[in-house]
Amino acid sequence: MEVRVDNAKCQGHAQCAAMSDDFFELDDLGFIVTISGAVPVRSEDRARLGADACPERVVSVEES
Ligand code: SF4
Known part of the structure; x- marks a missing residue:
């Protein structure tokens, strides 16, 4: 799985x-600092939940 972060x-x-x-990391002001890249298998469920929660569609996951 890959995570895409705009x-x-x-x-x-x-x-x-x-x-x-906290799979997705934020700076002190609450803006995402995680960048696009591969997701460890053990973190895939957390990545999906976080991506679904973003109201701006900044974060998405791409199943491989
Ligand atoms: S939920 Fe979306 S808009 Fe909010 S901090 Fe995370 S990536 Fe940014």
Whole structure:
């Protein structure tokens, strides 16, 4: 699985981190700092939950 993050569109809602048990990392202002890349198998469920929670569709997952 790959996660895609369009960091420039982040609005700082922090829902991605809250719903993914901090798989997605935020800066001190609540904006996402996680970048696109491969997701470890053990973290796939958390990545899906966090991506589904983003109201701006900044984060998505691509099943491989
Ligand atoms: S939920 Fe979406 S908009 Fe909010 S911090 Fe996460 S990536 Fe950014």
